[in-house]
Amino acid sequence: MSGPAAELPPAPATPATPEVVDQVAIARLYGEPLFALPQDLYIPPDALEVFLEAFEGPLDLLLYLIRRQNFNILDIPMAEVTRQYLGYVEQVRARNLELAAEYLLMAAMLIEIKSRMLLPPKPAPDGGEAPDPRAELVRRLLEYERIKLAAQQLDALPQQGRDFWRAQVHIEQSLSPRWPDVCVDDLRAAWHDILRRARLVQRHTITREALSVRESMSGVLRALQGRRFVEFGELFDPARGVAVAVVTFIAVLELAKEHLIELTQAEAYAPIYVRLAYTPS
Template identity: 70%
Template sequence: MASGKVGRGAIDALVSPPTDSTPDTVDSVALARLYGEPLFSLPQDLYIPPDALEVFLEAFEGPLDLLLYLIRKQNFNVLDIPMADVTRQYLSYVEQIRRHNLELAGEYLLMAALLLEIKSRMLLPVRKSDTGEEVEDPRAELVRRLLEYEQMKLAARKLDELPQLGRDFQRSRAFANLKVETLLPEVRPEDLRDAWREIMRRARLNARHHITREQLSVREHMTLILRRLADVRFMEFTELFMERVGQGDAVAVIVVHFLAMLELARESLLDITQAEPYAPIYVRLSYLRAAA
C-alpha cells in the first residue's frame, strides 16, 4: 500500500483552517477527554508531530472519494464548497503520494487540475451571458458529480450490508431418500353397488322359474367361493357369479352367494380390489397374498 507523510503546512491547514467550521461544543458534548477531564475546545499549544499523519490513497476509491472525504470531514456544505481550503488540502494529500507512486497519483492530479480551474474561474469577475441569463456557478458540475457519487456510495454500502451467500450464511442442502409405493384405489360402496346391479340385471335375464323349496346356506356358499378361488390368483367380480347365472339359479341363490362373498371379506378371508377408478373389480383370497 502506498503511503506518504503530510508536511507541517498541511497539518496546520487541517488543524487550523482559515474558517474554523468545528464547534467548540455540540449540545454540551465534549470533543474529547484528556486524563478523564472533558475537553470542549482544542488547546492552543497542541503539538502534532510531523509524522503523526499518514495518507493512504489506496484506501480511497478515487479522486471523488478523497474530495468527498475532505468535505464531510470538516462539515463543509457540499452546495457551497470553500474551494480555496479544499483545494489546498487536496493538493497536500496528492503531493505526498506523487513522491512515492506517480502512477497511482495520476487520476488524482487530473482532479487537482479541475479544482484549480474552478478556483481560477471563481476569482474572475462574473459576467452575464448574451441571453441575459445568470452564468452557472463554476462549482455546479463538481457538486453534481459529488452528490451522485455519494448516492452511489451509500447505495453500495446498503447493498453490502445485505446478507450474502458465503459471507453471512451458507446454503443448506438436504437429500430425501423416499420410497414410493403405489397404492391401489379403494373400492367404494357405490362401485360395489353398481357391479351388483349389473349382476342382478343379468340374473333376471337368465332366470328360470322353478317351484322348489330349497335350503340356502351362507356357510355352504362361502365354502364354494373359497374352493373356486383356491386355484386362481385373481378372479373378476362378475365371473364369480356367472356360473350361477349360467346354470339358471334363482335370484335368491345369487343373493346368498353375494352374501357369502361379503362375509368372507368381513372376516378378512377375501380381498376386493380395483386397479383404478371405473376399472373391473377383482376378488382374491387374502392368505394367497400373504404367502406371496
C-alpha cells in the first residue's frame, strides 16, 4: 500500500523503568526497583568494606587456611598454602598498606621455606637427617593454637558485666542510731577485765632496808643480859618480816662462833635455849 495512508504508526515511548523479569533489583529508590547504579552516583572508596573473615595476625590466617582444608599441620603443603595466603595478602594490601606489612613478612617467610624445600637438603654436621625447613613454622603454629584455645576457654567463662551483674542492696538507716542498753553483768565483766589487765602490768617497788648484823648482835646480847636462859624463838620478831629474821639468825650464829653465847637443849628434839657464855661485870 502506498500513499500517506500507508505510513506506519509512531513507535511507543520507552518507559522510564525497564521491565526486567529475569534480573534482581539491586536497591529500591523511593519504592521503585533499581536495576543499575546511576551514572552520576559517587561512592567514596572506603564507604563500604565487607570482611568475610577477620584475622588477628599472620599466624591466625595461616592456621585458618590449614584447618579449613584439613591439612596435616605437621606436613604442610607449602605450595597450596602459600598461594592462598598470597591471595589474601593482595586483598589486604589493596585496602590498608600498613596492615599488610605484617602479613608480607610472613609471606616472605613462606616463600623462603618453599624455596628451601625445592633445593637439595644440606647434610647435617653430625651426619644425621637434615632438619625440616617447616619445623620452626610448625612449632609457632602449634603454640599459637594452644594459646588461642586457652583464650577461647577463658572467654567462655561467665564475666561480670557481660553474663551477670553483681547484686547491690541499699539499706536505709535511721538518722538517730539506737544504742543497745548495758546490763549490770556486762558492766561487771568489763570491770573485771580491767582489773585483770591492771594486775598484768602492775609494778613492784623494792626498797632497800638498812639491816646490820652488828646491830642485831648487840640486840641479842642486850636481850640475854640479866636472864639465865632465853628460848631461841624469843629472839625473833615475825612481825618485822623475813629479812629481819634472817639477819637476826646470822647474828646468833656469829655470836656463837665468837663464843659469846651458848646454845643448849636438855635432850634431843627439846626446845633450844640461849644464854650468855660469860658473866657480865
